[in-house]
Amino acid sequence: MMRTVVTGAGGFIGSHLVPYLQRHGCRVRGVxxxxxxxxxxxxxxFVLADLRQPDAAAEVLAGADVVFALAANMGGIGWTHAAPAEIMHDNLLISTNTVEACRRSATSTLVYTSSACVYPGYLQNRPDAPALREADVFPADPDMEYGWEKLTTEILCDSFRAAHGMDIKIARLHAIYGPWGCYEGLRAKSLSMLCGKVARLPSTGGEIEVWGDGQQTRSYCYVDDCVEGLWRLSRSSAPAPINLGSIERVTxxxxxxxxxxxxxxSVTFRYLPDKPVGPLGRSxxxxxxQATLGWAPRTSLADGLRHTYEWIERDVTGTRDLVRGGA
Incomplete structure (x- = not known):
């Protein structure tokens, strides 16, 4: 069995990736x-470890054939505005220690999860901005400190690939959502947070707050597509970063x-235009x-949203099932 390590296995995407890899014949260590x-x-x-510590990273990654590097200090736009220095500090340490530990351990393949936040703000300054292509990342103007760290680590991965012959794949994730994701507090992402607000309303409906004026656009990628894409990427010969996102844009x-x-x-919206909204248009x-993997995310927003809302509603009302949260 392929010895596989998933860092960030206690998080949202990691929780879905672990069983997916096991169904494909991997023996998985979660970290x-x-x-x-x-x-x-x-x-x-499952190992509890702080990857900000070099020795901890070296120990938990030793002997791995494949490493999926998902670990990060992250959250929604509320969190990126609340803790920019903490995010930059922690994630630079986590990423650097992970790449170096994989080099020392002669890991066969490292899959690093980057983000759409690496893309320049000047390409996302209107709701109908063109979809983001991988080659668009320079001249650089990433989205806050989180985006700068992700782009810096992409450059680090390129450097280690060239200097040490490492097989490193990079996935740029676009707004991943689904069951088992945080839906309240600063770390919640927009889609899940909005689902949580609606789920907490009485059956007759009511009013919820929405950050911004509602005209900003996003494309949301369902978590099942994300983990399949990471698996396919790990087995590909892709030398450059690849988007893992949906092409279905929505305001x-x-x-x-x-x-x-x-x-x-029946829900009414109270818009808060003074709150941070991030890019005005991102897809x-x-x-x-499609060209590299022979595949692209395909779950419709309607289907993914239904599965996600149903899980959040069950969690809010205390009727969720711990065994399986997704479709």
Whole structure:
């Protein structure tokens, strides 16, 4: 069995990736500062470790054939504005220690999860901005400190690939969502947070706050597509970063309307234009993903949103199932 390590296995995407890899014949060691919040881990081994410490990273990554590097101090736009220095500090340490530990251990393949936040703000300054292509990343103007760290680590990976002959794959994730994701507090991402707000309304409906004016656009990628893409990327010969995202773009106002329709509730929105909203328009160009992997994310927003809202509603009402949260 392929010896596989998933860092960040206690997080949202990691919780989905671990069982996916096991279904594909991998023996998985999960690594994180904490166990998963919303489900029981299925990892063959789960190690609590702080990857900001070089010795800890070296120990947990030793002997791995493949490493999926998901560990990061991250959250939604509320968190990136609340803790920029902490995010930059922690993630630079985690990423550097992970890449160096893989080099020392002669890991066969490292899959690093970057972010759409690496793309320049000047390409995302209107709701109908063109979809982002992988080659668009320079001249650099990433999204806050989180984006700068991700782009810096991409450059680090390129340097280690060239200097040490390492097989390093890079996935640029675009707004991943689904069951088992945080849906309240500063670390919650927009889609899940909005689902949580609607789920907490009474059955008759009510009013929720929405950051911005509702006209900003996003493309949301369902978590099942994300983990399949990471697996396919790990087995590919892709030498350059690849987008893992959806091409289906939606305004935030339309997204909230879809959530209300899914919930069967009458919802009014109170927009807060003084709150941070990030880029005005962000979506994924999947041409390179399709050409390189022979595949691209395909779950519709309607299907993914239904699965996600149903899970969040069950969690809010205390009726969720710990065994399986997704479709």
């Amino acid at each position: 994180d500062l904490k166990y998963p919040e919303f489900t029981e881990t299925t990892a063959d081994e 935030i106002a339309d997204l909230v309307s879809r959530i209300a329709h899914t919930a069967g509730k 994924s160009d999947n041409d390179l993903c």
